[in-house]
Each structure stands twice: as structure tokens, then as C-alpha cells.
Amino acid sequence: MALLMKGNEAIAEAAIQAGCRLFYGYPITPSTEIPEYMAKKMKAVGGTYLQAESEIAAIYMVYGAGAVGERVMTGTSSPGFSLMQEGLSFLFAAEIPCVIVDVMRGGPGLGGLGPTQADYFQLTKGGGHGDYHAIVLAPFSVQEMVDLTKEAFDLADYYRNLVIIAADGILGQMMEPVEFPPVAGRKLEPKTWAASGAEGRPKNNVLSYYLTPELGEAENLRWGEKMSRIKETEQRFVEYEMEDADYAFVAFGTSSRITETAVDMLREEGIKVGLYRPVTLWPFPEKGLTARLNQIKGWMSIELSAGQMVDDVKLVVNGKAPVGFYGRQGGMTPEPEEVAAAFKAQLLGGE
Amino acid sequence: MKAIFTKTAGLSDRPFHYCPGCTHGIIHRLIGELLEEMNLIEHTIGVAPVGCSGFCENYFTCDMIGAAHGRAVAVATGAKRARPDRFIFTYQGDGDGASIGLAETMSAAARGEKITSIFVNNCIYGMTGGQMAPTSLVGQKTSTSPYGRDAATMGYPLDLPKVLTQIEGAVYVASVSVDSPQAIKDAKKVLRKAFQVQLDGLGYSFVSILSTCPTNWGVNPVEALEWLQTKMKPHFALGELKVPATEGGSEA
């Protein structure tokens, strides 16, 4: 049976269904429905919602709960996400699984409450210190928010890595019909590494430091291998009208919904264009894009930012075709007509 | 032959990395003994700070989590809420608990988190080589107050346990030292009570322990004890500053 739900609430419900029983957070628009939903629902399932004193505290509470081996989540929006960055670096180094939701809003600074995708660099390149990556999942509908949230917990446990759900103000706030089908889930190892009390076993330490540069390098190489494994196996994307396309847009989340309409409009004019939609922002789905390189005459990244993902598109296209960009900022979203016009101006020479 | 003194099962065989005359080791020993005596080793999750004691997970034989600088109390909160059946303590320096992590300490106290913080006050940043701490005394020379802490521009030392007594959720607050055999015995008694407060589910328990840092104070180990006794003690409230209501108190 389909339910009509807000994106933020759907994420929260999916987390509970995925076995998350701990939520630590600090309210911030446009993500506040996540803590509110958790505050309401956790009690009934014997879980805990705790309002932290700040996002810094929230992310380290996540660190503590993850370190003892429990499924845990926090949700925030851009300024709060910025505050968490040191914690993300520590979570990575200590290999503590957890799920973090960033419902992006306008920036820089306090910015505005409207939707953006301007945290892309921070999400995918590592906003904290050191060589690390989170697995970053970018839903484009409320249903996908459910499906990816459930999967996020499995991915986090499987790789012992932090997973971030990257949404934005529109996705968080909009209502769509959703279903919560049961999922089989991955086969997961017991968390024998967790610091959960050394009953009947040798003690465990969950740490993020190393004492010598030699060890430091070895640890970084080991993490690097894990990153390579994730890159190899977890790239995800969805293609729309790509089969016979001459040109392709690249867009995720809210901007991909707008771009889909632009694709339909351009196709009505007889222009063969498609949409390549990354579902994992990290790892960036370069395989699927590479497979289309010989086919596509020009690419165009559509983002709610000054142009961030476009850098990754250019890296993959590597000069084999022109790469255009169009974006709106500060909480504004483009109309499909604008997208189509920008495409014509940049890739069809103003046709 | 009857052994009259043995190593505690609460501590490992790893030799301490602390400087000669540093009292971090004595404090470790007290905690290790209590974990053993109270039968807590297998039920405890300790949280290590960043600071000189940031490697204490090598010494305690319970499970340990290493926090970021200042975040031990938040980590402990997250762990305790996840595993309310576990005994959870933080071990922190004064910079960790009273400067960068002050908000975490105060907020956990306000929420009455059922955890125990052991706060080791040596009036200086030991780990990073002797910079001014939130607890440094007025006039105290450190590498970042080379002319002495000037109250007009650098303010005054923060007596954190005294402040915590004003917070309802902090149900047991004590401030002790380990500068003499008697003081060590008293410190152990206080720590035992703080542990018991958590086991009884009463709220946040906090024990401040005045500690030496001969290396960064620029004195020898004997002089360090004198420095602690004559310079530090007059500036910090000492004793059991707040006990649970069931013990006839709740007032500072």
C-alpha cells in the first residue's frame, strides 16, 4: 500500500525499518522533519532519539553509538553538515559505520532555506581533513529516499564506512506516494571489532590514530584499497532516453527531475538528448558515462550550484567532447525551458 | 608466600608512556583497581581523549573508544544511549573537558547523562608542549603566556567542578588530588562513589583530579608536588562538592 509522505519523514521511517534505533541530531531547516519524526517514533520501537547540543556533539554521539556496534543515524542541513566535518574524518579513520543525511540548503554562510546542491564538493571530496571518502547516495524521489536509506545502513556495515544521503530542500519537503517493500539486505559479518564491553573476549579498541608515519602510510593504503573496492563495485546511475541520444545531460537529485522535463521538451523538437543521472555521487559513476563516450557529442551538467559536479564530468569525458554547465544558486531552481535554452546555446551553437 | 600487593587486572602490562613524576599513572591505577574490584572490566566502555592520556586505551583492560579532542563526553553519551547496560567513563585533560569540550561537558551534565567523567587538571596543555590551559593560574608562565597569564587579557582559571555543582543533572561532583598517600586513598573513595552513582542510574558524575606536569611546569617531580600543593590547591574548590540527594545533599 502506498503512503503519501514527505521526503524527510520517508527517510526517517526507512531508517527505523532498516533497524536504526539511535538518532542524534540538532534541528535545522529544511531537515527538521527527520529529528521530529524520530522523536515521535523511536519510543514505540524501543529506540532512542536524543537532541544533541550541537551538530558537533551529534556527530560524535553517532561516533560513540557506531563504535559500540549499533545502527545509528543523524540528519542535518548544510551549515550543520559543515560543523560535522571533523567528525566525518574521524568516523572514516575509526571505520565506524553510520548514516548521515544532508538536506542541502543555500549557502555559503547562513545562506537561505531554499534547495541547493552546493555541498557537492564537501560531500564527495571530503570536507574534513585527510584522504577519505564517504559513500554518497543521491535520491531523486521520495521512493528512492526510502530505498537508498535502507540500503545505506547495509553499505555502511558492509564496508565499515560512513554513508551520506545527499538530498536537498525540495526533496526533503515534497510529498509523494511511497511504499516500504521488505528488502533482503546484504549478508553481513558480526561486528566483532566493536567496543561493546569485553565480555568473554579480548578487549577491543576503536581508534583513529597511528603512532608512526610507517603505520600511517600502511593504514592509508589499506583504506585506499577499500575505496578502490567501493569504486569498483558500488557505482550507480540511471539513464533516461540515452539509447539513441546524441547529447546528454548529467544531473542528480532535484535538478535531474527538472532536466528530465527538458529532455522531453528537446526530444519533441527532434533533438536526440538523454539524461545520465548519478545515484552515487561518490563513487562518481564514471563507468556508465565512459561507456557512452563514443556515442555522445556533447555533455552538459545541470546543478543547483555554481558548477561542482561538472568537474567530475570533465575528468571522465577527458576532452573527448565539449562539456557545458548550467546552474542556479542560492535556493533558486531552473525552469526546464532555461535548461533547454542553455543546452542549445552552449552545445548546439545557439540554434 | 602471600602476595600483599599485586598488579591490578584493570591495567595491562604495557609500561606507561608518562613522564617521571606525572600523576596520570596514579590515576590510571585507581581506575584500574576500581574496575577490577567493582567487577566492571568486562562491562565497561572507556572513552579516551586527545591529550597526554590519549593513549590510555593501551593501559585499561576494558573496551575503549578513542575520541577527538574535546568530544569524549559526546562519544560517551552516544555509547551509553546505545548500551545503557554498560558502565561508561571518559578520561580527559582540562583542555579537553574545560576548553574545547566545555559545551559537551556542560550539556551532558544538564541532561544528566548516566556516565562518569574523570577530569585530570594539570593547569596546562601537556600533550602539545605546555601551552596555556583554561585552568592555568593567573601569572602562570606557559609557552603561550610567556609573560604569565594576564587576567586582564587572558581571563581567569575556570574551576569547572564548582560550576557543575550548579547543574541539576550533575548529581555527584568531587574534586580531589593524588599528591600524598592519604590523598590517593581519598581519591579512590571518591571515584568509587562516582562509579556507583552511574551504576545506580542517578545521573552525571564528575571527578576532577589535580595532577602534576613536571615536564611543562619546568620543575622536577618533587617540586611538582609542592607546586600542586602550594600553587594549585588554593585556586580550586576541593572535596565532595555535590552528593546525591539520597545522601542528604544535592546542594553545592
Ligand SMILES: Cc1ncc(C[n+]2csc(CCOP(=O)(O)OP(=O)(O)O)c2C)c(N)n1
Ligand atoms: C581539534 C584539535 N585541536 C587541537 C588539537 C591539539 N591538542 C592535542 S591535545 C591538546 C591539549 C591537551 O591538554 P589537556 O586536555 O589539558 O591534556 P593533557 O595533555 O594536559 O593531559 C591540544 C590543544 C587537537 N588534537 N585537535
Ligand code: SF4
Ligand atoms: S607532559 Fe606533563 S601531563 Fe604529559 S605525561 Fe608529561 S608530565 Fe604528564
